[in-house]
Amino acid sequence: MANNTSFESPDLYGIDDLLSPEHKVVRASMRDFVNREIIPVIEDYAQRAEFPTFMPRKFGEIGAFGPTLPADYGGGELDAISYGLMMQEIERGDSGMRSCVSVQSSLVMWPIFTYGSEEQKRHYLPKLAKGEMMGCFGLTEPNQGSDPAGMQTRFVEKRDHFVLNGSKLWITNGPIADLAVVWAKNEQGRIRGLLVERGMEGFSTPEIHHKWSLRASSTGELVFQEVRVPKENLLPGSDGLRSPLACLDQARYGIAWGAVGAAMDCYASALRYALERRQFGRPIASFQLVQKKLAEMATEITKAQLLCWRLGVLKNEGRATTAQISLAKRNNVEMALNIAREARQIHGAMGITGDYPIMRHLMNLESVITYEGTHDIHLLILGSDITGIPAFK
Incomplete structure (x- = not known):
């Protein structure tokens, strides 16, 4: 059996000398986590094509979600190299586990922090950081992959809400997400970001099965059928592709x-x-x-x-x-x-x-x-x- 819990990364060029003591502590902490929590179980989950549902809470406990964001919002205030080392260690365990963390951190928490209102940041980010809430990122569509500007998902403005229609495909975390950061065109054809929560009528997240790759990752579709999205769920700072x-x-x-x-x-x-x-x-x-x-x-x-x-x-x-x-x-x-x-x-x-x-x-x-x-x-x-x-x- 190959599961190795005493891993030392190869370092033929003394690259560790370029890392700060904090970088090394972060890497060691995540390495221990991966050796303890991911490596012993991941092969079984991959063989069964099942996402380990207990993992988000564990990622939240170790600070893997939003580690570069300010502490006021649940982040760890780490630098980019620390974040990179965390991703290196998690993907050493499994790409699907790193995908889960990448989406939560870079594609859900980061846009809320960057484009969201203060109220949105205070409401969502601490829960996302703890793994109490999971998010996904809705950009890719069935007919629009490498050309996202051609997206067909659209929303129109009503009195106190928007009405969203369309679909997204190949969405990591989609089937387990409580919140989706969805990119759609408004009536002027401008791409904006919307926060769509599970439970909103007309919003469904069917899972994609029969994958030969990322088998321990949760992948699905996002389907929007006349979904009423409150106006306060628009990311105010988002504007264009x-x-x-x-x-x-x-x-x-x-x-x-x-x-x-x-x-x-x-x-x-x-x-x-x-x-x-x-x-x-x-x-x-x-x-x-x-x-x-x-x-x-x-x-x-x-x-x-x-x-x-x-x-x-x-x-x-x-x-x-x-x-x-x-x-x-x-x-x-x-x-x-x-x-x-x-x-x-x-x-x-x-x-x-x-x-x-x-x-x-x-x-x-x-x-x-x-x-x-x-x-x-x-x-x-x-x-x-x-x-x-x-x-x-």
Whole structure:
């Protein structure tokens, strides 16, 4: 069995020297949490395609939700690198668990904090921070994925409320969410954010089944049929497509770090297996081709660690750009997916079993490379930044 509760992250370039004592404490705390609460149970939940419903409260207790937000709203007032290290450790456990936290923190709490009224912030954020309330982010639609500007979900103004119609698809946390941050067009065709609560008449969240990826994550649709949304549930600071896209930058930053965690777990499992597995009278780690695979894994992880650290510094300084975040998300997820595939090779046939985390990470990363901007879309974001010529249209 491969579940490792004594994990030490590879550090070939002394990257720990770049971290503050607080960063290391945050990482150690989350590492212990993942080893204790996620790793022992996640394989069973993934095999059963079931979300561990007890986990949000545990995430809330350890401060994983909204850790960069002010303490007045339930946040931990941590910096961007601390947040990144938390995402790295959680995704070392499972991409679906990191997705749950990313959505709650970056796509629900962050837009309420950034675009919400003071009353909205006081009402929702402390509950979300504790995991007493779960949220989801409604942007992607059945016919509008990479082109969110073409969304068809709309709302019209009535006397004391709005009437919302439309649907959203591939929504992480949707089936378990108490609150949805929904992006829709008003009568003028302007995209605005609405806070839609479970229990509002005409609002339903059917679950998506038969997934081969993110099996321990709760994924669904959001369906709005003449939903009456109080006017006070409009996010007053949201205006245009730039608002949800700014939320995506927050989430993509966390994904860039998280993917490194998945890669680290695959690498650690492959190294351990290669040292233990004997063929032709010696450990397979002694063979050149296996050492080549391990050396290349360690090299790519090191490069990704440095990329994350530098991006975290830029984010702390308020200088991280959309293109920089896209570069890191795209590079690091592809890196992690390649490492998962190579790790599966080292494990041989055992790599496809649930005794090892490889196949679960591999399947999860097939979703991570697509969501929050597909692999190709991130190329076009970079291409537009480099040339000044958008290639989306």
